[in-house]
Amino acid sequence: MRTTVADVMTTDVTAVNHKASFRTVADLLISKAVSGVPVLDDDNHVLGVVSEADLLAKEEFKELYYDDAYRPPLRARIRHAMGSEGTGSYKALGETAGELMTASAHVTTPDSPVVAAARLMDRYGVKRLPVVDADGRLVGIVSRRDLLKVFLRADEEIRALVLAGIPTSAMWTDPKGLDIEVTEGVVTLNGIVSRHTEAIAAVRMAESIDGVVAVHDELTWKHDDVIEVPMWGGA
Incomplete structure (x- = not known):
């Protein structure tokens, strides 16, 4: 019942070829109002991500697209400062997306749980992840906003998912006898089941649903x- 990246990702992805010019990348970031885009090879494999922070290594980015009052996002300023030595000086000379990008992009797959994607974003401090197939080709992109939608499900939707997750097999004596209430994502399970193990299974099933805050x-x-199971001890 876990939601996967395929359920929430965007398939209409803004990306650039690794040979795209600095000016092309800059125009794209501004016109699409995004902070970064995947960089692809000629066969649609993801090579990396080029971001506003990468372009800040070239002073003309600020001069061409922003006035003197422009202050880039804090994360971009930090990355730019950290890269001011070594890779930063190299990127200042870069003229294409492949030369300007941050290589080894963090990616996810369509069948990955959204929780895993969220943890990956948090671990590496990124706002979006390219989604690739088994061959590493770009098939979509998932953002923090996409993931947030899953955890902000309406109470009625959560209740329907809990109800649908209760099997009508022999495991449950009377599924309809359960009283399910959901308030602000908090699920309350009431009712009588045949066995204690059935109650435990019901709670675990409800807890497994994305968007459930508590059970x-x-x-x-x-x-x-x-x-x-007795606990045995001895001297």
Whole structure:
């Protein structure tokens, strides 16, 4: 029931070929109002990402597209300052997207859980991830905003997902007998199930749904089939 990147990604991706000129990349970032785009080889493989921070290594970026009052985002200023020695001086000489980009882009795949993508963004401090297929070719892009939508699901949608996740198989004596309430993402499970293990499974299933903030377990059961394993100690 976990949402995957394929469920939320954008397939209409703004990207550039590695041979694209500095001016082409700069025009694209400004016209599309984005802070970075994937850089592709001639076969659509992702080589890296070129960002506003990368272009700041060239002073003409500021001169061409911003006035003297322009202050780039803090993250861009930090990256520019950290790259002012070594790679920064190299990028100042770069003329194409391939020369200006940050290589080894962090990417994700369509079948990756959105939680994993969110952790990857947080770990590397990026706002978006190119999505690639098994051959490394670009198939989409996923942003922080895309991921946030999953965790801001409406209560009724969450309730429907919880209800749909309850099997009508023998595991449940009477699924319709469960009372499911959702308030601000907090799920409360009420009702009587046949076995204690069924109650545990219901809680775990609800907790696995993206967008659920917490689960309040108020279930009761007719038979306690949870086996207590004795703890043995000795001197």
